[in-house]
Amino acid sequence: MSEKASVVIDLKFEPEDVARALAGSFEGRKVLLASDKSADLSGARYAFLWKPDLDLFERAPNLEVLFSGGAGVDAILAVPGLPDLPIVRFVDESLTTRMSEWVVLQCLSHLRQAPAYMRQQASRTWRELSQPEAKELTVGVMGLGILGQDAVRKLKVMGFDVIGWSRTAKTIDGIETFDAAGLDDFLGRTDILVGLLPLTDDTRGIFDASLFSRLRQGGALGRPIFINAGRGGSQVEADIVAALDKGVLGGASLDVFEVEPLAATSPLWGMDNVILTAHAAAASDIRSLFANAEKQIERWEQGEPLQHLVDKVRGY
Incomplete structure (x- = not known):
């Protein structure tokens, strides 16, 4: 029986997490790490990427399939010299469930005025706040892919x-x-706007001052809320800050940012009506990532079509 084709990993997870996930994965295959600059990657046929090293494709010229290490693929598509190879998106129930949990949590947090109660806690203020029912608010979700439909x-x-x-x-x-x-x-009907858009030429910077100004004012929460867990490049953070300062927005929950990690100097850190998380809304489970990829590799090697392929023209 011939040796199975090898894989190369260029993911930005903690090394110990990758090592644990590799235990029992890719049986019979050599697993190479792109971080090992002495490794010979010429025999690799499959690569796992998030924000790949710029020299990866020179070091691994015989790749056949690329696997995204997360739900988004914009970082891969932006790599100079990206070879014309099929790219498989990471689609998994755990990823979808985590994202939906985060979205629901943020909507409920603003519905029940959690940021305001946190301010009151800090100042030791005892005051009941008016809280509408969920049915009184319209949540508008932008992005209706697998994640958006579940949300x-x-x-x-x-x-x-x-x-x-x-x-x-x-x-x-x-x-x-x-x-x-x-x-x-x-x-015009949206009280809580949820962004779950992929990053493409059409969506880059779409969440800006013009868009915020068209959200419904005077709803059950008074002012609209912006929630984004899609891609950081889809939002204009200066416009978010300005909209919050001017009262165009009543609050925000952000998991993604134009530049990550978010700079310590960003005014968003100090805004008490903003909830920030560190791109953790739907952290990829590495074991699930590898398990899904093994199924796709098996399909590929048996001559079956790959699933969850990225449309490079559309950008997702």
């Missing part, structure tokens, strides 16, 4: 009025959806 269903279960937007029309049972032509109507 809208779970938000619906929590009692929110939920609508969805995507550049091209999508149909989801029980959810009113809008396409590019209906963006203004979508925004």
Whole structure:
């Protein structure tokens, strides 16, 4: 029996986490680490990437399939000299569930005024705040891929009025959806805006002052809330800060940023109506990543089509 084709790993996870995940994975295959600059990668046929080293494709010229280490692929598509190879997105129930949990948590936090109660706790203030019911608020989700569709269903279960937007029309049972032509109507009905968009030329910087100004004012929370767990490049952080300062936005929850990690000098850190998390809304489970990839490698080697392929023209 011939030796199975080897794989190369260029992921930015902690080395000990990768080592644990590799135990029992890729049986019969040589696993190479791109971080080992002395390693000969010429025999590698499969690569796992997040923000790959610029010399990876020179060192591994015989790759056949690339696997994304996360839900987004913009960092891979932006690599100079990216070879024309199939790219498989990481699609997994654990990733989807974690993202939806984070989105629901943030919507409920703003619904129940958690940031305001944290301010009161810090000042030892005892005062009951008015809190609407979920059904009084419309949550608008921008991005209706696998993550977005799961999020809208779970938000619906929590009692929110939920609508969805995507550049091209999508149909989801029980959810009113809008396409590019209906963006203004979508925004005008939205009290809590959730961003789950991929990063493409069309979505870069889409969450800006103009968009925030079109959200519904005077809803059950008074002012709209912005929540983003999609891609940092889709938001203009200076416009978020300005909208919060001017009262165009009443609060925000952000998991992604234009530059990561978020600079210590960013005014977002000090805004008490903002909840920040460190790109952790849907942290990739490395074991699940490797298990999913093994299935795709088996399909590839048996001549079956790969699943969850990235459309390089659309950017996701």
